[in-house]
Amino acid sequence: MNFYRDASWVLEYVEQEDKKERLSGSMQSLVLKSCQKFKLKSDPKHLYAVLDSCWRYKPYLETIMRKSRIYDDIPKKKGKLLYSKVTLLLLCHDLLISKQKRIQMGKLPIKEFVLKHRTRLNGELVKLKLKLGVKDLCELVDREEDDVTPVRWIRINPLRCNDYDTSNVLEELKKKFPNRVEHWTEIQPGSIYYDEFIPNVFGVHPRDKITSHELYRQGKVIIQDRASCFPAHILNPGKDDVVIDACAAPGNKTTHIAAHLLPSVGRDQSPRIYAFEKEPARSKVLKKMINVAGCGNFIEINVGDFTKLAVPEKFQDVTGLVVDPSCSGSGIFGRKSVDSHNIAKKKADEEVQVPDEEEKMVEDDVRNRLNKLASFQFQVVKHAMSLPKARKIVYSTCSVHAEENERVVIDLLLDKKVQQWGWRVAPKDKVIPTWPRRGIVEEFAQVFRDDDEKCQRLAEGCIRALPREDGGIGFFAVCFER
């Protein structure tokens, strides 16, 4: 029963975050976070496995449970329900969906209660499958194995190396991964791929547990998706630069910026990197990350809204910015279960009868959310552009949607102030020119209709990475300069 109690707490936490539309990060990190928050004793791996599956199937399970009338039957004590709906959901999940189709609990009243409704629950499951035209509900949810990265990308952190010399760490990595492969698709456990696009970045097999290695614990190696390393590499700040990371937590890009800047400016100078983070809780994570990476004293953290705090008068000397604002996260692994949950919620909803309308409602929801995100992303980049000495801004998202990517670039290019300030999209040769996948030219062509060359140039100035297919998360990056 302890396991179900712990799982109920975590699921309630996930539900609360979902209601506040604050579900960010993967289910794995949400489970870990709540295990720490509630000081739970159950094995986090076991909790994650059950909760991830339960969350994927939740909308279907709730429909089945509602139609079976199990909720109406819950006994009451002093007017209060004796069993929590969340715990019942977990039990029903194990009974109807889990491999063993068994509730893993001794003979307790709550288990007896669910088993009493078994026949009706199974009946409703069969009806729902018929309605949705599937043999098994698993046809409607993303499989877990579709949701993990094909490569674990790591970066050597020069800030934790003597004289910023990374060769010793590389020797250590060679010992751990003796077999060097030529392409990331050839990575096997024990092998390593030296990335051809970003210096000091390597790919290893996701099953090779780098987190238990000394190099990782010492902050000499940082886990960071290859595409997420693009922004700092494109910005490439040097000794005369002062840099802002506008949306910084958890700090992967901040520490990567520091890895570029500190070796050229030295450590005895005042902060040359300003990191902004709106969420106080996330700013604590940011602080921890930059300390582990060995650059805590060289980065000034500002907790609050970048567009309000970064007033041009106070940040006059800033020359470069990385702007990586909150986005839909549609390119990230482990988010699928969170996202697909919302789609499943609509599909399982019995009130919506007409499939076309059903699809349209889901689509409208997605479009609304994307439009809101895009207008926020536009504002953040535009604010970055207002800083008087800024010369280079890298904008990035881990979204695959054009609304948050090329279309934000277009809106910025059409903005009168942005034009007055003299910002343009940097050409391909300054933005990892050998990376083959570029922006979507058709997006630019819809607006700059008569100028094919311009559209081509703008699209080539952008970088895209597709999730999985390009070896990691889905990503977009573009560099503005003046």
Ligand SMILES: C[S@@+](CC[C@H](N)C(=O)[O-])C[C@H]1O[C@@H](n2cnc3c(N)ncnc32)[C@H](O)[C@@H]1O
């Ligand atoms: C995509 S994450 C950044 C990831 C980070 N760049 C990295 O690579 O580790 C976006 C972050 O921006 C923060 N954020 C959102 N709006 C903000 C704002 N107006 N000002 C500052 N930070 C903001 C969010 O809380 C979130 O932590």
